[in-house]
Amino acid sequence: MRDERGGANMMFADTNSIPRPKFGQMLHSDPNMSSQTQYEDDFPMRNSSASTTSPLGFDPSRMSGEGSPMMMSPWNQTSPYNKSPWSQFDESLPQNSLIGSLVREEGHIYSLAATRDLLYTGSDSKNIRVWKNLKEFSGFKSNSGLVKAIVISGQKIFTGHQDGKIRVWKVSPKNPNVHKRAGTLPTLMDIFKSSVKPSNYVEVRRHRTALWIKHSDAISSLSLSEDRTLLYSASWDRTLKVWRVENSKCVESINAHDDAVNSVVATVEGLVFTGAADGTVKVWQKQPHGKTIKHTLVQKLLEQESAVTALAVNPSGSIIYCGSSDGLVNFWEREKQFSHGGVLKGHKLAVLCLAAAGGLVFSGSADKTICVWRREGVIHTCLSVLTGHTGPVKCLAVEQDRESMKSDQRWTVYSGSLDKSVKVWSVSELAPDLTPTAMMHQNHSNPDADSFPSEGSFNSAGRVSKNRRY
Numbered sequence: 001m002r003d004e005r006g007g008a009n010m011m012f013a014d015t016n017s018i019p020r021p022k023f024g025q026m027l028h029s030d031p032n033m034s035s036q037t038q039y040e041d042d043f044p045m046r047n048s049s050a051s052t053t054s055p056l057g058f059d060p061s062r063m064s065g066e067g068s069p070m071m072m073s074p075w076n077q078t079s080p081y082n083k084s085p086w087s088q089f090d091e092s093l094p095q096n097s098l099i100g101s102l103v104r105e106e107g108h109i110y111s112l113a114a115t116r117d118l119l120y121t122g123s124d125s126k127n128i129r130v131w132k133n134l135k136e137f138s139g140f141k142s143n144s145g146l147v148k149a150i151v152i153s154g155q156k157i158f159t160g161h162q163d164g165k166i167r168v169w170k171v172s173p174k175n176p177n178v179h180k181r182a183g184t185l186p187t188l189m190d191i192f193k194s195s196v197k198p199s200n201y202v203e204v205r206r207h208r209t210a211l212w213i214k215h216s217d218a219i220s221s222l223s224l225s226e227d228r229t230l231l232y233s234a235s236w237d238r239t240l241k242v243w244r245v246e247n248s249k250c251v252e253s254i255n256a257h258d259d260a261v262n263s264v265v266a267t268v269e270g271l272v273f274t275g276a277a278d279g280t281v282k283v284w285q286k287q288p289h290g291k292t293i294k295h296t297l298v299q300k301l302l303e304q305e306s307a308v309t310a311l312a313v314n315p316s317g318s319i320i321y322c323g324s325s326d327g328l329v330n331f332w333e334r335e336k337q338f339s340h341g342g343v344l345k346g347h348k349l350a351v352l353c354l355a356a357a358g359g360l361v362f363s364g365s366a367d368k369t370i371c372v373w374r375r376e377g378v379i380h381t382c383l384s385v386l387t388g389h390t391g392p393v394k395c396l397a398v399e400q401d402r403e404s405m406k407s408d409q410r411w412t413v414y415s416g417s418l419d420k421s422v423k424v425w426s427v428s429e430l431a432p433d434l435t436p437t438a439m440m441h442q443n444h445s446n447p448d449a450d451s452f453p454s455e456g457s458f459n460s461a462g463r464v465s466k467n468r469r470y
Contacts, residue, residue: 096372096384099412100134102422109416112397113150113157119397119414120157121422122147128159128169130179134424140179142167149222151231153245156182158231160219166233168248185231185243186213186250202253204237213250215241223266225286230293232272234264240274240284242293251293256282263310268317271334273301275308281322281330283338301332301340312354312361319375321361323351329363333378341378346371346385355396357411359429364393370415372427384427391419401426 107125114120119131124146130138145161152158157169157179166185172178186194194200194211201209204216217237224231224245231243238261242252257276266272270286272295281302284295302308302322310323319341322330329344329351349366356362361373361380370386370393395416404410413425 096386096425096427098386098388099424099426101388102131102134102136102424103420104129104136105420107146108391108394108418108420109422110146110148110394111150111159112395112414112416112422113152114397114399114412114414115152116399119422120150120152121416122150122159123420124162128157128179131422138177138179140169140181148219151222151224153224153228153231156245158185158222160222160233162218164215164217164219164235164237166219166222166231166243183248185233185248186211187248190249212253213241215239217260220261221263221265223264223272225266225270226268230266230286232264232266234261234274236260238276240264240272240295242295244293252295254284254295256284259307262308265311265313265320267313267320271317273311273313273320275302275311275322277307279304279306279308279324281308281311281320299338301338302330309350309352310354310363312356314356314361314375315358319356321354321356323354323363325350327351327365327367329354329361329373331380342380344371344373344380344382346373346382349392352392352394353396355398355413357398357400358409360398360411360427362396362398362413362427364396364415366392368392368417368419370396370413370425374429386413386415386423386425386427388423389415389417389419389421391417393417404428 102121106127107123109121109123111122112119117132118137121129121131126142126144126146128140128142128147128150129136142159142161145163145165147159148162149160150157155171155173157171159167159169161167168182168185169179170182172180190213191211194213200211200213202212204210210216215233215235215237217235219233219235221234222231229245231245233241233243234256235241238255238257238259240254240256240261241250242254243249244251256274257278257280259277261274261276263275264272272284272286273281274284275281279302280300282297283299283301285298287294287296301320304324306324306326306328308322309325312321313319314321318334320332320334320338324330327345327347327349329346331341331344332338333341344361344363346363347365347367347369351363351365353364354362359375360383361375363371363373365371368387368389368391372383372386373380374383393415397414399412401410401412409429411427411429413427415423415425417423
């Protein structure tokens with residue numbers, strides 16, 4: 001369909017012509033089962049370019065483009081879930097359905113952010129598009145750097161880019177269609193003031209220095225503090241930086257990991273989590289230091305060979321989820337001093353994005369699918385596997401369906417993919433009834449989906465992905 005303003009094509013899916021999304025296997029944890037993935041036969045071991053066990057070790061002079069997903073990851077394999085013959089089942093089951101697809105043939109989708117009835121999408125075309133009711137509402141251009149992260153705080157929109165910059169945008173109070181550039185982090189004034197003092201320069205790569213307030217490589221992830229006063233930025237330059245939203249100043253820079261930081265998420269009680277290509281997940285605590293901001297490392301949750309690719313925290317902040325390049329999702333419980341809760345196994349390729357809403361967790365993968373998990377205690381049930389993308393699922397955003405009933409809480413899920421499309425799904429928290437038809441469908445749709453509770457400490461030794469930056 002052609003946009004009325006003469007824009008590029010926007011396709012809207014006819015849900016009647018699309019196969020119903022496939023319900024995953026209903027699960028019960030078995031503490032006697034190993035949590036190690038069993039994919040070695042299908043996907044041979046791939047040595048990490050940043051592994052400490054590698055004879056070459058990590059090369060600090062390596063440029064970010066050399067480890068890009070498009071260059072190094074075997075993502076274009078056909079998903080085994082797309083050809084399942086079990087596409088028809090009992091209509092009385094709660095339906096997780098595709099509402100529509102947003103397609104603008106201009107770039108791969110790398111980032112999403114949803115607020116009320118608006119959806120912001122970022123791509124490698126350098127454009128940020130704004131959608132409303134499945135139609136293009138507005139858009140603005142960033143001039144340089146593909147858009148890898150988007151977060152929204154009131155009338156401000158923060159975008160993180162491949163060029164290492166954070167750009168700030170404001171919605172015009174006179175016209176909500178108009179978004180104006182409000183600045184860049186760090187500001188030109190702060191760069192100028194810092195550049196005259198030699199002590200403000202730090203080594204970022206062999207024989208290269210840069211100002212500590214600037215990221216020297218791509219920004220991979222952004223997150224706002226619970227009170228929305230601080231912005232956290234994670235970067236492939238291995239640092240975590242902290243920005244004060246009020247005045248756009250960088251107040252702290254942390255050398256957080258030994259390789260690219262792929263994800264950051266801030267949550268309750270001043271806690272911040274980071275996950276990186278070095279295979280670790282770290283917990284940071286904001287400390288009261290008067291007017292200054294200080295974060296200290298309090299715990300390392302995970303140390304493994306596979307790169308950590310995505311993090312998410314449930315709404316109450318009680319569970320932290322971690323997706324990895326080995327296709328696994330690990331989780332920890334805050335109330336139990338972050339003891340390891342278990343492993344979710346539902347993907348055959350890298351988990352690229354995670355989102356949590358209500359009692360549900362969503363995992364998007366390079367295998368082109370989205371697993372929908374429901375949590376009850378430490379047991380996670382795979383309610384369904386959403387299929388339809390023809391490329392890796394790179395980003396997710398979830399909004400509550402305000403028209404849904406309390407007896408059937410539903411969520412609107414947005415999934416962005418490297419197939420250049422965004423798909424919009426309606427997902428229910430209700431589990432399907434175990435009718436014979438549903439059971440038959442589950443046994444064929446995703447036989448690998450599993451949830452394993454943890455027994456003590458955990459150190460993953462699953463498949464190692466060559467690509468570690470996401």
